Amino acid sequence: MRRQTAAELIKQARTARGWSQADLAREVCRAAGVPVDTLGRQEIYRYETGRRTPREWLPFVAGALSIPVADLERAASIKARERTPTTIADFLPPDDPLEPPDAASGRQIGMSAVRDLTQRVHGLRLADDVLAGGDLIGPALRELRTAVRLYSDASYSDSVGRELLRGIGELAQIAGWIASDAGRHVEAERIYRLGIVASHRAGDLTLGANLLGSLAYQRSNTGDVRAGVTMATTACEQATDGPPRARALYSDRVAWAHAKAQASQDAIRALGAAAEALAEHADEDEPGYLYWVDAGELQVMEARVYTELHRPLRAVPILRDVLERYDATHTRELALYLSWLAVAYAEANEPEEAAATAHRVISLSSDVASERTAERVRVVLTALRPYRDVPDVRDVLDWVS
Template structure:
């Protein structure tokens, strides 16, 4: 049963019409109908409104497909460890540092299944609390370095979800603040990750030439980076170079990504923020770059094979990558295949609150329409 159906069933079990529910929730009757039928994406505040109006526990109303959003909702309504500690006024010790590090990991993995529009307020609040703790709490120097690393990692995630939500200026400011925290913590690889994340945004919505320069600077500055971290930074060089239409630099960077990734070793520790980088992700990036430099036929098989292995709950990535499959088909002259791929991407996107995804779908749709008219 879908989540919208659960809301409808709970309302009907309570003997309420849509009109009566509209009076209790202050949402309009057509709006509620769209939520219950799945024509509008369900958000945590909608489920909360039904819970309060019907006296039904949240757990009853949430379906399995919204499990990540339920987790996000619980994060929103609970105090952060930093806030709890500030209220108690204790000296920061190892246990709090460990708990904050664990929460960064949990938030980072939530980004796999939740769009930036939903995750943004949670990460922003967590980052603000961590920054306040670093500024005002007392702690020993080793604990301080760990806390600064937490701030840097939260800043990277906050910048990422801000960008996904279309808040580009805020993302840039957050990334740069995170660089300062990472530098103070002595974590040059993390500083490189923050700068290369900013270069990725610039490549997409700014000046690709500036993005390529920034990405190369991030690689050079991240001395001592592990193989996977280094490969991730090189991927951003490849993407910015491709967006800047520098074919040779793109190919060199992609070769460097392959070589660096293959040099990894089980005995060499990797930062947790590289957990998602694997062969499939590298193939997707290679395919995207090939499309940008005019080789769409080579790109489609790479991306399609990677998408086929994605878990169903990774809806945003699946939808995003299918838009590149659609673009590859369109630029190869296969417009029917392009329309079919984009239709699947649009279907996947209905459950994701991501401005980046919506902008991307609209751009590919416009491109397909333009190519159709020109034939």
């Protein structure tokens, strides 16, 4: 039977007493006979996430929680490989970006305020379908600031508070996506982590998995492939009871993370899991943010994964099939998906087709304020350069030079 770690033991004993992390910090200081602000809440947070072991504070932590010192010492000696699997809670930021409101502060709000926020969030999602991050980053950040201020300043019931936190989490997901598309990756990560805090407090594992999976996608695409795999896998494991389209989306992100890490078998298995999950989709109740997850999107990811794994003969027919039916009003996505087709053509030794597709990618991207499309144009041009002696390729390369 697996033994509890010190992190698990401390958190379990604290929550059983109904204490916050700040409460425990104060009680530990009292047990140690030192001023109550000597040990802060952040240190308790580090103990409970396994980032740090109590060491000299261990007997006082044990005393405050009425745990035998020997039991806590044994728990603290457990090696890292024996610890529990990573969870969404392990990615909470050490600070508190969402200050809980005072019980009697601010104007009273009800569910109508939450519904208004939900409608604005969905409006941002629909806008993101046709506009790029550079166009939407201002409105998205203003909406997020307004929602966080409402949470901190208003007064509301517990049920309204939970729904407000859920709305902030959903808003953080689309705002983080928009910031990432605008190339503001550091800001996007802060926003995603704020959303993870909101979803955690709301008790919404499916939403938390969406936020962590979005952060995993950014990490994978910006070169931190190891973190991308860890985050995407954790998100998927935490959403096993979520609706089918959520599980399909999160498995797709696992597939992409493994593809970026060149772990081909893991990536292909995750693609299969995504398809199996989507096949279960019927008329179940599900969050609104899953509206875009369908068979076509899974096909696109499958083709992207095969392109990333340098299997162009698998990727090309899938992408051609999907792009024949794709909504041309979604300019950014069309340019992105065409970019993978261009690279797949180049790797399949079809330089003329690659050049023609690259021309479309560049034309579509020219007026799109998206760092994603700009980066994909650079990738496409790199794929074309070995074929510079081919006239069609040379024309494209000269056109952008």
